[in-house]
Amino acid sequence: MPKEKAKKLIIIGVDGAIPEFVRKFLDEGILPNISKLVKNGVFSELLPAAYADTPTNWTTIATGAWPGTHGINSFGFHIEGEPFDKVYNMANNLFPITANVNTEHFMNRLCKAEYIWQAAEKIGKRVILVNWPGGWPANIKHGLIVDGTGPHSSPVCRMSNEERFSTGPQRDLRRQTNTIAIHEARAWKNLPYSTRPLLETRFDLTGQVQVTYEEEYDAQKHNSSLFYWILIAATDDTGYNKILVCKDKDAAKAIATLGVGEESKWIQEEFSPTIGERIYANMVVRQQFKARIVGKFKLSLLKLSSQGKDIVLERTGIFASEGWAYPSEIAHELTDELLKRRKRKSSRRHVDKLISEKSPLCQVYESVKDMAEGLSFTCKYLTQKYPWDILFTQIHAPDGLNHDELNHLCPESPTYDPEKVEAAWQKFRDTYRIIDSFVGDIVRSCADENSLVVVLSDHGGIPTKKRVALEVFFRRNGVLQFKQNERGRLVIDLSKSRVVLGINYVTHNIWVNLKGRDPSGIVEPEQYEAVKSRIIDTLYRIRDPETGECPISLAVRKEHAKELGHWGDRMGDVLYFFKEGYSNKFTDTITGIDPKDLPEDGFELVLEGPEFGRHHSFLPNTTYCGCSIKGSFIMSGPGVRKGYKKPFPIGAVDVTPIVCYLSSIPYPGQCEGMIPGDVLEPVSGEGTK
Numbered sequence: 001m002p003k004e005k006a007k008k009l010i011i012i013g014v015d016g017a018i019p020e021f022v023r024k025f026l027d028e029g030i031l032p033n034i035s036k037l038v039k040n041g042v043f044s045e046l047l048p049a050a051y052a053d054t055p056t057n058w059t060t061i062a063t064g065a066w067p068g069t070h071g072i073n074s075f076g077f078h079i080e081g082e083p084f085d086k087v088y089n090m091a092n093n094l095f096p097i098t099a100n101v102n103t104e105h106f107m108n109r110l111c112k113a114e115y116i117w118q119a120a121e122k123i124g125k126r127v128i129l130v131n132w133p134g135g136w137p138a139n140i141k142h143g144l145i146v147d148g149t150g151p152h153s154s155p156v157c158r159m160s161n162e163e164r165f166s167t168g169p170q171r172d173l174r175r176q177t178n179t180i181a182i183h184e185a186r187a188w189k190n191l192p193y194s195t196r197p198l199l200e201t202r203f204d205l206t207g208q209v210q211v212t213y214e215e216e217y218d219a220q221k222h223n224s225s226l227f228y229w230i231l232i233a234a235t236d237d238t239g240y241n242k243i244l245v246c247k248d249k250d251a252a253k254a255i256a257t258l259g260v261g262e263e264s265k266w267i268q269e270e271f272s273p274t275i276g277e278r279i280y281a282n283m284v285v286r287q288q289f290k291a292r293i294v295g296k297f298k299l300s301l302l303k304l305s306s307q308g309k310d311i312v313l314e315r316t317g318i319f320a321s322e323g324w325a326y327p328s329e330i331a332h333e334l335t336d337e338l339l340k341r342r343k344r345k346s347s348r349r350h351v352d353k354l355i356s357e358k359s360p361l362c363q364v365y366e367s368v369k370d371m372a373e374g375l376s377f378t379c380k381y382l383t384q385k386y387p388w389d390i391l392f393t394q395i396h397a398p399d400g401l402n403h404d405e406l407n408h409l410c411p412e413s414p415t416y417d418p419e420k421v422e423a424a425w426q427k428f429r430d431t432y433r434i435i436d437s438f439v440g441d442i443v444r445s446c447a448d449e450n451s452l453v454v455v456l457s458d459h460g461g462i463p464t465k466k467r468v469a470l471e472v473f474f475r476r477n478g479v480l481q482f483k484q485n486e487r488g489r490l491v492i493d494l495s496k497s498r499v500v501l502g503i504n505y506v507t508h509n510i511w512v513n514l515k516g517r518d519p520s521g522i523v524e525p526e527q528y529e530a531v532k533s534r535i536i537d538t539l540y541r542i543r544d545p546e547t548g549e550c551p552i553s554l555a556v557r558k559e560h561a562k563e564l565g566h567w568g569d570r571m572g573d574v575l576y577f578f579k580e581g582y583s584n585k586f587t588d589t590i591t592g593i594d595p596k597d598l599p600e601d602g603f604e605l606v607l608e609g610p611e612f613g614r615h616h617s618f619l620p621n622t623t624y625c626g627c628s629i630k631g632s633f634i635m636s637g638p639g640v641r642k643g644y645k646k647p648f649p650i651g652a653v654d655v656t657p658i659v660c661y662l663s664s665i666p667y668p669g670q671c672e673g674m675i676p677g678d679v680l681e682p683v684s685g686e687g688t689k
């Protein structure tokens with residue numbers, strides 16, 4: 001037993017950190033904070049649970065259970081016996097861009113195992129979860145939870161950045177300035193006392209149009225509810241000195257009265273995602289959804305000339321009031337704190353840059369630097385203000401970079417260009433540097449010598465050279481049949497297909513369309529085994545027409561997949577894994593495939609994104625081109641062996657038992673992992689002979 005148990009537990013998730021890259025950058029000396037943890041503790045590779053993807057592995061890491069037990073075995077799953085078009089898709093809530101807008105299925109509601117934070121709460125430990133996949137919505141009573149990185153940058157809560165409204169040009173490059181014009185007040189009700197003739201102006205809250213008085217405001221084109229009137233008054237002999245902010249031309253209903261230098265209270269407004277790109281500048285994705293979101297902002301009067309000719313008004317960012325923090329007061333506190341610190345790092349230019357350079361993968365609506373700063377801000381505020389024992393936080397990097405850039409490092413990739421290699425390495429260096437200083441920031445502000453600190457990734461990533469459309473081969477041997485839908489797309493014909501595959505988000509599972517079990521079933525139960533054999537045979541007979549290589553590394557029947565961590569009613573009848581270099585071509589046989597997207601011979605070169613680098617398709621121990629699917633694991637603190645490079649990887653399923661043991665947390669109810677004894681500090685002394 002360790003002499004001292006850790007008093008605090010800090011787990012920092014770094015999505016997609018590849019162990020080979022961590023080692024390389026440690027050797028280069030560019031990760032000083034992670035290096036300190038490694039010197040004082042353990043460095044190991046982490047063997048993900050299959051499939052080596054994000055939902056599966058953050059869930060495995062936080063429950064200590066295998067996917068067969070916790071039930072989260074991919075980005076989505078189909079439950080045996082339900083119609084094949086019913087898919088439980090968690091992709092939408094995994095990256096909290098669309099949280100509370102379009103989430104069909106929350107991952108933690110579908111998870112069948114107890115999470116470590118739920119077990120910890122049972123003995124009164126106080127938990128803080130910040131951006132932890134599966135942490136939202138709250139499934140504990142007393143902890144503090146933030147979905148996304150917080151108001152500093154998270155697209156969940158920061159709906160718009162700051163804007164200025166001014167009669168003249170403003171030389172503040174950090175903020176967008178919108179031109180407004182001043183005119184004599186007309187047709188107002190309940191006018192206030194003024195020593196000079198009352199003046200008026202108006203502005204569009206979103207700043208999406210430069211409102212000049214001459215141009216008639218087109219309420220059809222823009223959302224008129226986001227349109228505010230300003231009445232300018234002179235309450236004494238010094239000249240114009242006050243403004244009244246009103247929704248209608250009724251001064252009695254002013255929502256704010258401001259003098260120069262004054263800031264309003266929070267003003268709430270309901271926003272529709274359809275109002276255009278500007279208001280959702282950093283979360284364009286939301287445009288496709290119908291939901292309305294309540295946001296809040298403050299207005300400040302920065303300048304008002306005594307003659308009433310010049311005015312400068314500033315609006316803070318617009319922040320979603322709820323739906324991203326538990327308890328909900330935390331959302332208000334964090335937003336207030338952010339404004340107090342006046343760290344307005346986001347600017348219009350910054351957001352435009354983000355959009356123009358954004359990764360093909362939609363989760364990257366914050367830059368890595370934004371995420372790191374946002375997470376630091378949120379974690380620091382919560383840990384300094386509230387008592388706590390356990391902190392979980394996750395940065396979703398470098399995963400996006402793996403998907404975008406890994407192929408630039410691999411000579412076997414069809415887009416490889418030796419001249420681009422160094423630039424790609426530089427991107428990785430920059431990202432790992434940001435991650436390292438984020439780790440340092442959290443350790444400095446939250447940890448002491450009694451804290452157990454774990455930095456780990458859920459999986460790595462490897463480059464790809466070819467994609468395979470498996471449907472081509474199953475169609476060719478007649479077990480899969482398509483029909484064309486009204487849009488000319490190929491959808492699976494369940495009345496004729498003996499095999500079902502290619503269900504979107506449900507990766508690498510193939511079903512027998514079984515009579516008596518599946519509503520669309522056509523295969524007689526006595527044919528079940530034979531069809532499974534045929535599926536496996538079909539997979540193993542596939543050959544790359546160029547090289548003669550089979551792109552499948554393993555195909556197994558469901559009953560043989562238990563040792564891979566898979567069982568139960570959420571998996572297919574056959575599971576398969578790709579050989580390194582190959583991966584699946586994403587198709588959706590339920591909503592339809594464009595016939596042009598099915599290559600005749602089933603193979604295509606990976607010439608464009610998204611997803612050059614991949615992780616979900618492979619056996620968890622796959623390596624290729626100097627990268628691996630394995631994750632990284634670093635741990636330091638009381639009871640942890642010092643300076644130990646573990647030769648055999650730690651299992652994702654073993655993380656919970658290790659940290660529970662070292663910090664006196666009860667093992668969660670379905671915890672199945674084991675503690676590798678070699679990571680523990682050896683007990684010294686003579687002992688009994």
Ligand SMILES: [Zn+2]
Nearest residue numbers: 015016054458
């Ligand atoms: Zn991941």
